Amino acid sequence: MAAPLNSKTIAFLATDGVEQIELTRPWKDLQGAGANLHLISLKKDDIQAFHHLDKAHTFPVDKVVTDVNANDYDALVLPGGVANPDALRQDRDAVSFVKHFFNSHKPVAAICHAPWLLIEADVVKGRTLTSFPSLQTDIQNAGGKWVDEEMCDDNGLITSRNPQDLDAFCARILEVLSQV
Secondary structure, eight states: OOOTTTTOEEEEEOOTTEEHHHHHHHHHHHHHTTOEEEEEESSSSOEEEEETTEEEEEEOOSEEGGGOOGGGOSEEEEOOOSHHHHHHTTOHHHHHHHHHHHHTTOOEEEETTTHHHHHHTTOOTTOEEOOOGGGHHHHHHTTOEEOOOSOEEETTEEEESSGGGHHHHHHHHHHHHHTO
């Protein structure tokens, strides 16, 4: 039997400072379901992941955000960490890449601090989402509704609070992608 996602190509957008488990766990689950995955970043070099504030592993980048087209992807995964989304939201090409997924009505999954990038892309207004609790005010100020739940799915915008929510987060990503 073929894997349920073997026809899907998924973009992971991350840079230095990404929370390692928020990158590796969804990656493992999606890869196990047969999806084709690309790690996209701001630079071609490896990116440095962290386990909270401690350096963890490095990961090779497949493509640079300036060289990709969002039309080539079925969905987008945005891992968190504090430094990762903070750096990404300052890059015009990364923000534009994220916004394209919303304009195309494609699934986007963001965990922990990753909704900072959604706020910068101006795609939060009128949406319900969750995040690391410190982003609650930022989300509300951007016109979104923040909820304290392990996973929230607002019409294909899948969000979770932190690594403890990865089971629900990854399960919902797989469910949504198997239906598109």
